Amino acid sequence: MAATELSPHRGAAPEPAGRAVEGSRAVAETVARCRPQVVPAYPISPQTHIVEALSALTRTGELESCQFVNVESEFGAMSLCIGASAAGSRTYTATSSQGLLFMSEALFNAAGLGLPIVLTVANRAVGAPINIWNDQSDSFSQRDSGWIQLYARDNQDACDLHPLAFRLAEELSVPVMVCMDGFVLTHAVERIAVPEQRIVDAFLPPYAPRQVLDPGAPLSIGAMVGPEAFTEVRFIAHGRMQQALVRFPELAQRYGKLVGRPAVELARGYRLEGARTVFVALGSVLGTLEDVVDEARADGMPVGAVELTCFRPFPAERLRTLLAGAENVVVIERAFSTGAAGIVTPELIAALAEPPAVSARSFTVIAGLGGRPITKKALRMLVHDAVAGRVARFSFLGLDRDLLARAGYGRASDDPPGSTAERLLSRLRAPESPR
């Protein structure tokens, strides 16, 4: 299992206290300490352990005054969240993959209505072909849904992001997605410090909705808005989400002090001093990546890493600051936009192009799709290639060319020169390959 290759450490962070526990269980316990009042749940791998645990916590009474509702679909789950949140209750659910896409219409709706729902996404590939393993195609597909998206590098992070997510969501009236890599994190048993109830209570006040369905003060929520004001509604929503770039670090600092751990950041640099080639990534790959960076540094290579925790809103300023000294920026993406390239990369390029421009060259490496492990070895090769200038602008990490050849999509020996991706693309542009 890939988890064995992961570092449980956050860089220089101290060894967490806590106990050995499955990531999903730890997240569920953390969520329970956030005292959600309504949790609609629908099973989908690899998210199921979270809601199973919440179901148990509700039944045992450890989570008090909570309505755990077994619903008939993810669409129903998010719809229940919308109703419950609008009725003034703190609301939570979790999903993955197809489930997230089945929720999609409701995701946009929840965001448009400014409902501070918190959703855990146990990241998983999206079919077809059906695949239950990890990548981040699901949450990236909902990039524009109006939700704040936070990506956890490890299970401690996954836990700690939830109190932050509730606090941020409720302050800004923007829903928050906490994304954690499916199986890699959700099913990994590690030492995790679940934040204590008194700490969460101190950090997260009871939900005070900015508006609520109240017979004593009736409002009509969810109006139809035409061309005369729709743009302004979106403008306001954008502004509200942008506030997270300010509030998230402040809240994270406070929370970090309470739990005695370094604060989570919007984006965090790792060994950037003098780094000419910087690797940018999201999620569980960071542990391995940082190990590889350590090795490369030891070998004298000027490399560093940037962990992007907050993808929405996009912390452009923060990234510009972190990458100011980089000459090459290699973005490792666990999803991609078919027919284009990376999803994070174009945004990063746009951010770096803001004057005064950061004149780094950018590269996109698509890695770990559909649960393919991103091994230390593969990353090591990538680092070496990147430092040596052998990385294409766009490539797939660990593409199995033999497999493609066996499938009739060209043989490895026939490959024209150039990057793997370019070779593949040229092959695909050719007339229908022989089978």
Add this chain to the structure above:
Amino acid sequence: MTEITHRTASGVKFYQVGSLAVGNRLLPREQRAAQADPQRANTMISGHRACQGCGEVLGARYVLDAAMRATEGKLVVVNATGCLEVVSTPFPESAWRVPWLHSLFGNAPAVASGVAAALKAQGHEEIRVLGQAGDGGTVDIGMGVLSGMCERNDDVLFVCYDNEAYMNTGVQRSGATPAAARTATTPVAPGHPGNRFGQGKDVPAIAMAHRIPYVATASVADLRDLEAKVERAMQFTGARYLHVLVPCPLGWAAPSSQTIRLARLATQCGLFPLFEAEHGELVSVTPIRQQVPVDEYLRAQGRFAHLFADQAAGGRPDLVARIQAEADRNIRVYGLGGQP
């Protein structure tokens, strides 16, 4: 087997219109229709943008005012996308005077469940939740979540205002569109006399199959019957379903003044039976008072005009007969011709 009773106006002192009209100046106040009350809730108020003679907004006000009376004003409403939503809440004006939430087209039952769950979690179960949608939002796109709501027995009264097609988008066929009706997606063409026979969905029966506490049908032409059913529904906790027939002048191609008459003809010809079921069993039916042939109902609507053109132009007495057979079946199955 539960004994089936007949709901009639008995018990109301005779006065010209008995309980057939909206009001009755001689009745004690508590026996009057909620709609006759000068201080009625007017849950939906003037200035909404519904077409002239809209049956759906009328039905919604009937239902919600009755629900407001039954809950003493402690009501929250969840509304699906559709005509009712579009005409009532175009920015910057809302016609609602209840706490009202619109989310999506296909999720109103689930949103309502969520509201109910929140109120329960907050210890505010005295506040009741009512979800509402048109037939598209109920019979078709909202069916899955409605079934979930029923199966979980969530404390929601869900109301379907059935105008038998997607009117908001320009009169396309829905799962509630009757056989032979012309819609924008079941146009009349040689060999194609409107909507096909043998399709459509009996959602009240589906709701009954969930054995929820209460299921009923009603129409805008039977106000007292409708109000009594809303009142009854509010006496139960759990999932309840009310299916209200609300003619649409636009989609049915009838004059705006005929909305209530058409609803009346629908019940009186037997095509739309009025009944109540508790815990999955039929407990009452509203007998037909003045039976009419389906012909009279169908002829009054432009969407069935092709059934009555002359034979050369494609008139279809055979199809009218099939529709009559459907009405006769309802009358037989529900005992609509039975004596009170």
Add this chain to the structure above:
Amino acid sequence: MSAHPFATTLDPGSSRANHTGAWRVERPVYAHGLPPCAAACPAGEAVRDWLYTAEDGSYETAWRRLMRDNPLPAVMGRVCYHPCETACNRGQLDQVVGINAVERFLGDEAIRRGWTVPRGAEPTGRRVLVVGSGPAGLSAAYQLALRGHAVTVREAAAKLGGMLRYGIPRYRLPREVLDAEIARIAALGVRFETQSCVDDLDAALREGGFDAAFLGVGAQAGKNAYVPAGDSAHVLDALTVLAAAEDRWPLRLGRRVAIYGGGNTAMDAARTARRLGATDAVVVYRRTRERMPAHESELEEALAEGVSVRWLSTIAHADRGLIAVERMELDESGFPQPTGRFETLEADTLVLALGQSADLGWLAGAAGVGVGDGVIDVDADLATGRPGVYAGGDAVAGPERTATGAIGQGAAAARRIDRYLSAVAGEQRDVPRQQPSAETPVPFGRLNTWYYSDAPAMLRPQLDAARRVDTFAEVVQGLTEHNALYEARRCLSCGNCFGCDNCYGVCPDNAITKLGFDADGQPRYAIDLEYCKGCGLCAAECPAAAIEMVPEPARDEPADRTEHRDAALQDVGP
């Protein structure tokens, strides 16, 4: 700026800023149609109005509404042939409303409770002579007295009431009822003089100092038809029989009585003969039952009491104990033609009931008062050729001679006399009556009858027919209060709002406001034209056709709309 989210959340009821009245091409208007009952009532009663008032048990108010047009409701509730019921739209739904029975109930209730009519107007100092105390004269006297005039009624007979007393047997009209209603008129200050035959109008007017007169002398002379009769034949006039029964003269009728004629008087004479001891009472009538002028109910009651009828028969000759009857046949035009076939009928007495005419010889010398064809000449205003002298009732030509028509004419003449007296005095004091807005009665087809409860008419209980033939006790009993109320509530209120709230309820735009009831107890609503879209549901669902859709008038400038916001509230009500 509101505290809630911009645009996606809205304030409750804010849609009222959107004035949907601008969509309208037609607008609803509350109408006051002419109900068929009122249109058909010869006495001009606003039947719908007093039925409406009675429906909530306000019997005294209903009675007072009725009394505006008719001072004899207890009498007319018994003897009127109720053309109102014939016209009643409810007959096309189930059975007509028993208007007449409700009228009688109200009249009886008034007598029982001693309700009186206050003298309305200040005395005018004007004096009016009314000749005859039949229904026309009583009605005229009452209406004139209400208007403050000093009225003297002169009656030739010993008792008041004219044909009400001498033409209608007491088993149909108990005398205490008649007396009570006349007494109420007298209580208004009307002076009644009985056995006071007027034979010189000029002298009567001059000597009494009268400013005007109403001639309501009726038609009390039995029409003579030539019936060949032997010397020993016993032939009587029907009015004589009825008068004898009334004043209890000894009258020898014998065991077998033949009555010649087919009108209501013939029926009354036959039934009276039965009560006076005749074992056989045979009506001889020359045509068929369908063509008989007597009202069906009169015939039915007579038959039930053992009266028999010989249809298609004329009396060819009468002799002692025997009558020769010739059989008739109807020709193509429905006229009876002799057949030459004769039968013999045993009869101790032959009673002639062949119609009445007015005895108007006394008017021969009255200047300006013309007489022709056995009736007094009057114009459309019931005025004779002599200023201030009006006539009505059976003494003038009319479509049908009935007590009800007489009451209507008496009232109409009284209004004209009042106007005449005002004109003479240089005043304007005639108060115009409230007139329905439509000339054509509201047809059944305009009603939305769905809304009316199924409710068959109450049958007035009848005395057991076998028991009633030997008594002059009243045959037809009145309704109990419960039944009268029920019957009143069967009224469809054609063309007039009765406050069912349908318009208020069915308006999808909440554009109708309930304003409660006015001082007369009539319901009031307002249509808010700012929001009414003109869908027409209110009109379509009005049970009584009391709302009409009319084309929208040319729209004012938008600026005016807010300016005249109050005016846009179309206040309605009777």
